[in-house]
Amino acid sequence: MNAMSDIDSAVSLAPVSRREALVRAVTEIGGARVSALPTVAGEVAFELTAGGLIEVCRALRDDPRCAFDTLIDVAGIDYLTFGTDEWNTHDATATGFGRGVVGRDVTRHTAEAKVDALTAERRFAVTYHVLSVRLNQRLRLRVYCSAGEPPMVDSVVDVWPGANWFEREAFDLFGIFFRGHPDLRRILTDYGFIGHPFRKDFPLSGHVEVRYDAAQGRVIYEPVSIEPRVLVPKVIRDDSRYAPSLQQTPLVGKPNV
Amino acid sequence: MSEIHNFTLNFGPQHPAAHGVLRLVLEMDGEVVQKADPHIGLLHRGTEKLAESKPFNQSIGYMDRLDYVSMMCNEHAYVMSIERLLGVNVPLRAQYIRVMFDEITRILNHLMWLGAHGIDIGAMTVFLYCFREREDLMDCYEAVSGARMHATYYRPGGVYRDLPAEMPKYQPSKFRSKKEIDRLNEARSGSLLDFIQDFTDRFPRCVDEYETLLTDNRIWKQRTVNIGVVTPERAKALSMTGPVLRGSGVLWDLRKHQPYEVYDQLDFDIPIGVNGDCYDRYLVRVEEMRQSNRIIRQCIDWLRKNPGSVMLNDHKIVPPRRADMKGDMESLIHHFKLMTEGYTVPAGECYAAVEAPKGEFGVWLVSDGANKPYRLKARAPGFAHLAAMDEMVRGHMLADVVAVIGTLDIVFGEIDR
Numbered sequence: 001m002n003a004m005s006d007i008d009s010a011v012s013l014a015p016v017s018r019r020e021a022l023v024r025a026v027t028e029i030g031g032a033r034v035s036a037l038p039t040v041a042g043e044v045a046f047e048l049t050a051g052g053l054i055e056v057c058r059a060l061r062d063d064p065r066c067a068f069d070t071l072i073d074v075a076g077i078d079y080l081t082f083g084t085d086e087w088n089t090h091d092a093t094a095t096g097f098g099r100g101v102v103g104r105d106v107t108r109h110t111a112e113a114k115v116d117a118l119t120a121e122r123r124f125a126v127t128y129h130v131l132s133v134r135l136n137q138r139l140r141l142r143v144y145c146s147a148g149e150p151p152m153v154d155s156v157v158d159v160w161p162g163a164n165w166f167e168r169e170a171f172d173l174f175g176i177f178f179r180g181h182p183d184l185r186r187i188l189t190d191y192g193f194i195g196h197p198f199r200k201d202f203p204l205s206g207h208v209e210v211r212y213d214a215a216q217g218r219v220i221y222e223p224v225s226i227e228p229r230v231l232v233p234k235v236i237r238d239d240s241r242y243a244p245s246l247q248q249t250p251l252v253g254k255p256n257v
Numbered sequence: 258m259s260e261i262h263n264f265t266l267n268f269g270p271q272h273p274a275a276h277g278v279l280r281l282v283l284e285m286d287g288e289v290v291q292k293a294d295p296h297i298g299l300l301h302r303g304t305e306k307l308a309e310s311k312p313f314n315q316s317i318g319y320m321d322r323l324d325y326v327s328m329m330c331n332e333h334a335y336v337m338s339i340e341r342l343l344g345v346n347v348p349l350r351a352q353y354i355r356v357m358f359d360e361i362t363r364i365l366n367h368l369m370w371l372g373a374h375g376i377d378i379g380a381m382t383v384f385l386y387c388f389r390e391r392e393d394l395m396d397c398y399e400a401v402s403g404a405r406m407h408a409t410y411y412r413p414g415g416v417y418r419d420l421p422a423e424m425p426k427y428q429p430s431k432f433r434s435k436k437e438i439d440r441l442n443e444a445r446s447g448s449l450l451d452f453i454q455d456f457t458d459r460f461p462r463c464v465d466e467y468e469t470l471l472t473d474n475r476i477w478k479q480r481t482v483n484i485g486v487v488t489p490e491r492a493k494a495l496s497m498t499g500p501v502l503r504g505s506g507v508l509w510d511l512r513k514h515q516p517y518e519v520y521d522q523l524d525f526d527i528p529i530g531v532n533g534d535c536y537d538r539y540l541v542r543v544e545e546m547r548q549s550n551r552i553i554r555q556c557i558d559w560l561r562k563n564p565g566s567v568m569l570n571d572h573k574i575v576p577p578r579r580a581d582m583k584g585d586m587e588s589l590i591h592h593f594k595l596m597t598e599g600y601t602v603p604a605g606e607c608y609a610a611v612e613a614p615k616g617e618f619g620v621w622l623v624s625d626g627a628n629k630p631y632r633l634k635a636r637a638p639g640f641a642h643l644a645a646m647d648e649m650v651r652g653h654m655l656a657d658v659v660a661v662i663g664t665l666d667i668v669f670g671e672i673d674r
Contacts, residue, residue: 040607041341069493072610075621075634083604083625129608129621129636133493133502133509140608162496165644188298188673197303204310232312236627237601 025065045140057159068130074166076174080200086233124151155181173198274659277669300673308633312599321407324671327366330613332411338609338622339413351415351567352518357556360549366614374663378480414569481535485649485661496641499616505533511612535664599628637671
């Protein structure tokens, strides 16, 4: 069993040095196209420039120090409302707090998202989790999509065939186009669905609802009648227990200053 | 001469062998599959989006409903990702309880799989046997959490409560004789651990029973040997994990290679297949049930000897005891804040994966420092397996499609999310 001996030899090394070796290898392979991201729990994460995605991924798969043979996951993310809370608790009023229903967050009620120049550049990102079964190591890669509609990024299906459905899902839910994908169709939403439901400016209750119409004798779509509401407002607290980690972790999604 | 066309066959979504709501569009040449195009999403509930609108603890119950035959394993990945972001460690006793219930869940899942897979390809009896044993394990779930399936038992910081000292018993009923009820209550006379111990004593013989029905069964082998063969290289390239990957002969199990909780303290083996066909995947899963049984027994021994706390004592994350709330103002405040607002998780992201019965179930959690997740992505093993389905069934007969669906162990709760 070749696979067994490989894993055993990898495990016998101390975890810290293995992590550092991986960081060094990825930095060498990627050069200027990669930059390390802060992580917790001993994970390794890098940000990639969109231009070098395919080349770097192929190198990460083929390089013997990395050997990332399995793509575990591809996930889209929308940074539109990152770090904005729904209920500001800094200035208390004489009448006390409301229920936080009229929030500042665009996620809940309004469709017109105020996308400023900063977030438009770095609004959508795609995250890849890769795994090396041979060397028993993991890596997370993040790449920002090109600004504009639709956001675009290269497809890694040629590098890892398993990316096919994961990319279809990210396309369906976030509207991210994967250049070079062989079969970019919707996958999870309904046939004929309009919009991309996991975007932060897509309301939780959706836009349409269905019911059976007895007069027409068929199922019809109507604008949604549910009143959107927030049960628990989103609050961000600067918890003193996490102060050190807050200082060393720059907010993801915003440019590192 | 008449022209011969391929024809398109619609399979499911309302088909007993579609394991829920799989719609397959099959392009057939006679009875040979040329192309399979699974249409999924009929069970899409937007779990990940819903989780973004709720405090962290309120989404644990949604995790149960992802892969609804391996409930606690999903919870496990979710609470583990929160714990890693919070940077907290779980009490050792809670870790053992989690491992024990992970393995109970694995047996539950594999029994469900074995029964359903058997019935799909013609073995009726094994289904009844499997569900008989599942019932006992469901009782364990119920004893510990109050729910037979959707337990919401794991919480960030530990598990909801300690193992109960006594099992619920069958009540007198006009549908069962007294003798029958006494027999059923015999194993339930002690604690939950006694009940599980009794189960682990019986269970290896039950697995033998399933094996006598299937392993050397000529029909079973005709239906599974050399069907849906996946090479080890291809399995890795197609993002396969779990028993499907191991069936192809790749030695990879997160419990051994990236151990979480106390798996590195326990003694168990990882079975792997040789040919990567449906039959090998069957053998791998059957052996995994035996190994899970071994793990459960070790956990029982440890749990008997080591009483202690099963929950973190940090009331910024974990609610205080109900009794404390009545007299202690601090506890009342903690409880109120945790129930109305929840706790905030430091900004950052992490990926936590467990070896769920179906493969690697992972949760990628992004927090922006709020009391709700900013983004949650559940990595479902079945999603990647079903994606590989087209490649596995090409060139096989229509009847083999059912065997391949069965062997992939797909559950739509986790695929559609």
